[in-house]
Amino acid sequence: MKAGLNREDYLAWFKRVDEGPFHSLSCGERVHGPTYDMRALLSAAAIATSRVKITPTLYVLPMHSAVGVAKEVATMDILSGGRMEQICVGYGGRAQDYQAMGQSMKGRYQRMDDQVKTMRQVWAGEEVISGAGSIGPTPTQPGGPKILAGAxxxxxxxxxxxxxxxxxxxxxxxxxxxxxxxxxxxxxxxxxxxxxxxxxxxxxxxxxxxxxxxxxxxxxxxxxxxxxxxxxxxxxxxxxxxxxxxxxxxxxxxxxxxxxxxxxxxxxxxxxxxxxxxxxxxxxx
CATH class of the missing domain: 3.20.20.30 (Luciferase-like domain)
Known part of the structure; x- marks a missing residue:
């Protein structure tokens, strides 16, 4: 969440965390402010580290496409060698972030219920669009990572x-x-x-x-x-x-x-x- 960080800063952090006594490396999501994109950073961490788990904390899920998130998570899981064992999702509380992403906060509670169901369908290889086939890639964990609620x-x-x-x-x-x-x-x-x-x-x-x-x-x-x-x-x-x-x-x-x-x-x-x-x-x- 800091301004002015560069490639070298992140590589140094990834290395130091991976070498330390830590279990997992995490990153949060925020649209406004100086933040870098959570998904891009965790993808970089998945490649740059070899030991620690990779855990998004958290996706503000109703701001996104459930299928898009499911595909991103499965991709990062594979890039990390199966180290994305769980993700966190939440509703978020910043109306400005929703607005900037072109999404409404209205109905976000039911939307997230439905989105989690869709994500698990994608990870299980089930069709989301009838006749279109499954949406890959297939996560390393059968059925996909565990989903924790940031509520x-x-x-x-x-x-x-x-x-x-x-x-x-x-x-x-x-x-x-x-x-x-x-x-x-x-x-x-x-x-x-x-x-x-x-x-x-x-x-x-x-x-x-x-x-x-x-x-x-x-x-x-x-x-x-x-x-x-x-x-x-x-x-x-x-x-x-x-x-x-x-x-x-x-x-x-x-x-x-x-x-x-x-x-x-x-x-x-x-x-x-x-x-x-x-x-x-x-x-x-």
Whole structure:
């Protein structure tokens, strides 16, 4: 989500993450702002890395063609050698992004239900258009990657419980109660939907360990949310404090105690020190 990054920056990050003690590499989607395209970056990561999983977090699915996303994901899965084992999809909350993509936010909840069904049809090799044949390529995993829902409220989580393989719960400051409440809501929703398996639990939060970390963390979150207005951006930027080793260890403990099975740490800067200093914390934890 940073401006001014170049090919060398991304190659350095891909290499350092792939060499580190990490499970997966991720990228989010946003239209406005200085962001690069999520799909292009993850395709590059699929080629440039050899070990870590490749996980989109997340596709704002109702802004896109379900068939197009299914084809992209299958392609990236093959390019990575089968390392795209799961993807995250969500509704998104930025009306401006929908507008820029020529899509309406109206009806996006039902649209995503239908889109997930279509994607799984594509990955299973079933026809979407009668008589036109299947749409390739075929993913390395039979039936395609698992699909996690990036949903927030109880109603959205309950809706996604009918088709999702798990929940991607976000807590900007890595708070235990926020993550635990989201996972408890998902457990209830899965049970009420008659699902026999429990939802996979993925979490995420913002951090920085770079020089002048707290100031840069504030600026990052403010700029990220500025599109929602200065009041919201300021409130969220003031709420994030994971900017030193002690604070980050606490957030990691929070996520573990909340039941996270996988956790994405989203750095506020493009400094490689974000990775190096994080590795030191993980090695000593």
């Amino acid at each position: 927030l409220g109880p109603k959205s989580i309950a809706r996604c419980a009918k088709w999702a393989d798990g929940l991607y719960a976000w807590s900007g400051n890595g708070e235990k109660h926020e993550l635990a409440n989201a996972f408890a809501t998902a457990d209830r929703a899965w049970q009420e939907a008659g699902r026999s398996e429990k939802p996979y639990r993925m979490g995420g939060f913002w951090y920085s360990l770079a020089d002048d970390a707290q100031s840069r963390l504030y600026d990052y979150v403010y700029n990220y949310l500025d599109i929602a207005g200065p009041e919201i951006a300021k409130a969220m930027a003031q709420s994030v404090t994971r900017s030193n080793a002690e604070a980050l260890r606490e957030a990691l403990d929070n996520a573990e105690a909340a039941g996270c099975e996988e956790l994405f740490l989203v750095p506020a800067t493009a400094d490689l020190s974000e990775i190096d200093r994080l590795c030191e914390i993980l090695e000593s934890r």
